[in-house]
Amino acid sequence: MAGRGPAPNAGTDHAAMGHTAEEHAAMGHSKMDHGSGGGGHHDHHAMMVEDFKRRFWVCLGLTVPILALSPMLQMWAGVDWAFPGSVWLLTALASVVYVYGGWPFLNGAVEELGKRRPGMMTLVALAITVAFVYSMAVVLGLEGNLFFWETATLVDLMLVGHWVEMRSVMGASRALEELARLMPDEAHRLTATGETEEVPTSALRPGDRILVKASEKVPADGTVLDGRSAVNQAALTGESVPVEKGQGDELIAGSVNGSGALTVEVTKTGADAYLNQVVTLVREAQASKSKTQDLANRAAFYLTVTAISVGALTFLAWWLLTAEPLAFAIERAVTVMVIACPHALGLAIPLVVAVSTSISARNGLLVRDRAAFERARDLDTLVFDKTGTLTEGRFGVTEILAASGTSDDDLLALAAAVEGGSEHPIAAGVVRSAQDRGLALPAVQGFQAITGKGVRATVDGRTVQILSPGAIEAEGVRFSDALRQRADTLGTEGQTVVYVVEGDGAQARPLGALALADVVRPESKEAIDRLHELGLTAVMLTGDKREVAEHVARQLGIDRVIAEVLPDGKSDVIRQLQAEGKVVAMTGDGVNDAPALATADVGLAVGAGTDVAVETADIVLVESDPRAAVRVIALARATYRKMVQNLWWAAGYNIVAIPLAAGVLAPWGIVLSPAVGAVLMSLSTVVVAVNARRLRVE
Structure with a gap:
């Protein structure tokens, strides 16, 4: 009768803790305080995992003698291990399992009924209580079979189901904890004399200078003052390749420095730091309620009501309308309530929310x-x-039109050398494009800006000019028809075209043209x-x-x-x-x-x-x-598919399972015991947890 019960997450003390199953579904795992960087709720959740583990092992140990002392199992095994007082010892052991092992479920049921929201804890508590009370009545004289072994095995299966599932839940809920672990505990702060002192990361303030050594984590957001290194930001931004950082570049706390030492000025700490802002956003996202969760919550409530109703009707039908004994009717009712526990429904959406939010954060969304x-x-x-x-919001060379006798790289290097003396955005774009190609720039002398026309300078003893189309016309410089036509076409597309010539006036030799535009x-x-x-x-x-x-x-x-x-x-x-x-x-x-x-x-x-x-x-x-914008859409669609899959895994199997539990195939010898029903229910919960963790960005 293990059932679906509280499942590792639903009431998990959630039962003992006072969360109702529904609350835990709606808020517990979607709210995910579970990982606020090692916060209290996460520690409490870990304690509850240990609590269910301990209860399971104690109850499992007691279940062994319960099975050995059960008259029904002895009869099936063809043995007789009865002795004076064996029934009372069996009753005592079963009572311990019912109270100690069943306490989280019984307490959770009280919470649910007190709020008039019967849920999975109510079903589990009702199932184990019916089986236990009926068995006690048999001990006291009622004719029938003892169900203590069913009660014990059901409690065991529910406890282990909670234990396993809660561990899965914790695995899906560690996004914030993992983010918090990115921060180092200490930093190397530079004093006014240039010496380093070891200080806690929390002691850093904006304006402090720190030294980030090779392979160390960056302890605070800051700007590089000195040094150059490749910095790994994959855990924070999703970039797969380390990013080169040098003087003036921004660093993010939690990123990992490469092989070079960096001197950094701290710009942001505490709540203003990038990593803490990420943690806040992730926590808000996990706390915000999913609309699909509303559907799951309603489905869980109606399934609970249905299970109690069908369980009662099943009991009455078998007891009043058939010749089967009372024990059989009770067993059918208990199995229905166990197998229909909507615990997986409580987890179906929050687990997917937890996993998708974690994936989003790791991918820079x-x-x-x-x-x-x-x-x-x-x-x-x-x-x-x-x-x-x-x-990219900056000018760059989009096309190089070199005249006959001039290579593309030579033309670009020559133009970049001349433009190096100008602060114009076009000049910056030419220089940057040459740098991106790794070109060596020749020495320049006598730089001169020509108002309304362009710039000129002496390069290796020759005069080189970079002129606008209008200046080319005025100077009477003749370019080939093919080059001019291509340049005119680029101009009509909104690109800026500049011409490179050697010499002055009509005698100037055309070297080529460069087209610049906002770099795609x-x-x-x-x-x-x-x-x-x-x-x-x-x-x-x-x-x-x-x-x-x-x-x-x-x-x-x-x-x-x-x-x-x-x-x-x-x-x-x-x-x-x-x-x-x-x-x-x-x-x-x-x-x-x-x-x-x-x-x-x-x-x-x-x-x-x-x-x-x-x-x-x-x-x-x-x-x-x-x-990244496209990944948002792909992940949203994948997340929704997982939610729908989980809802079907959590509730859809009841279409077949509840009729089987009620005994519709009993005339053909197919009957599910409460223990088997518990296994099926627990499996559906585990499937939901595993399916949620298989979510991936497409």
Whole structure:
């Protein structure tokens, strides 16, 4: 009669603790205080695991003599181990198992009935009490069979079911604890004299300088003052490759330094630190109630009422309408109540919520609103801001048009050398592109900015100019028709084209041209392709020029472009899409995206963006990677599928199990005992726990 009872999570003291099964389902495991970084509830949960383990082993030890002393089992085995007083010893042992082993379930039933919400604890308590009280009546003279062995085995199975399941629950509930463990206990703080002192991480304050040695964890958010190293941020942001960090770069507490030592100025500690903000967001997400959980809670309540009703009808039918003995009728009723315990229903949704939230955090998806995350499965349109989301928000060379006799790398290196003296964004884009290619830049002398035209400098004794298209016309420099036509085409697409020439005036020798534009993120094309695989429409919403937006859209395969939209008009566009019947998500990173993020059915803020955008969004994407937005949708769909699967595992088997428990196949010799019913019920609970933990990001 083990049953489904409280299952490791439902009442688990939940029974003894005072949570009702329903409360534990609705709040316990979705709320998941279980891991607030080693907090009290998690410790208490671990204590309860030990408590059920201890109760199980004690009761199992007592069950052995109970089985040996049971007259029915002796008869089946063909032995007679009765002795004077053996029945009373059997009764005493069974009483200990009933009270000590059954206490969590009996206490939980009192809690449930006191709140007028009968649930799984009520069913378990009713089942073991009916079997025990009936057996006591037989000992005192009522004609019938002793069910003490059924009571003991049922309690054992329920206890071990709780023990095993609670361990699974704890495994699924450790997201916050794992995050908290990322922080080191101590830091190397630098004194005014440059010496290091060992201090607790909690003693660090903004403005402190610390030394992060090779292979150490970063103890606080900060900015690199000196040194260079590759830093592993995988546990925090989901990036699989270590990130190069140097002077001026930001470091996240909990990331792991590579082989180089770094001197860091602390910028954030305590509640303001990134890791603590992640912990807070994860806790909020786990505490926010799933709408699907409401369905599970209602189903559990109705299943409880159904089980009690069917159990009572089963008892009356077998007792009053058949020739079967009273013991058989009681056994059928007890089996029905055991097998129908909705414990797995109580876990079906909270466990999936726990696992998906943990997966989200590990993949750089911070869920702030659980309901919005669940809505993401229904999305059919994903709107991207262009600048900073699909693109990097900075100029870069998109195409090199080298004239005959000049290589692409030579042209870019020459242009970068000349532009190195300018602070213009175009100049910065040229220099950065050369650096990305690892090009060596020649020495430059006599840099000069030419107002309205471009720049010039002397490189290796020759004059090199970088000029605008208008300046080329004025100077009368002749480029090949093919090069000019290609350059003109790029210009009409909204790209900025600059020309590189050697010499002055009409005698200047054309070297080539460079086209620059906002650099498209290398991940953007993959994100759009994956989005199309999921059946969604990709929309670009930007304030940039239409030709620029359409050029980016063509590169990426964007389905629809809405360009030249003023910041205050973006939310109106979202409303128009919704009016068309679309379920819309918005991804953005700027202040001008905040109203649209709030208007969308699901708002996705790029974590590297502004605080106002992050605060307005439902889900924060830690990295500026558009693929993360697609992962949100894929994970939301996978999470919902797991929830539906768990609901079927938790409740669907009752369609077959309850009639079998009631004895509909008894005329053909197929009868389930309470112990078998308990095994089936416990298996459904374990299946739900294991199935939840198999959730993966697609």
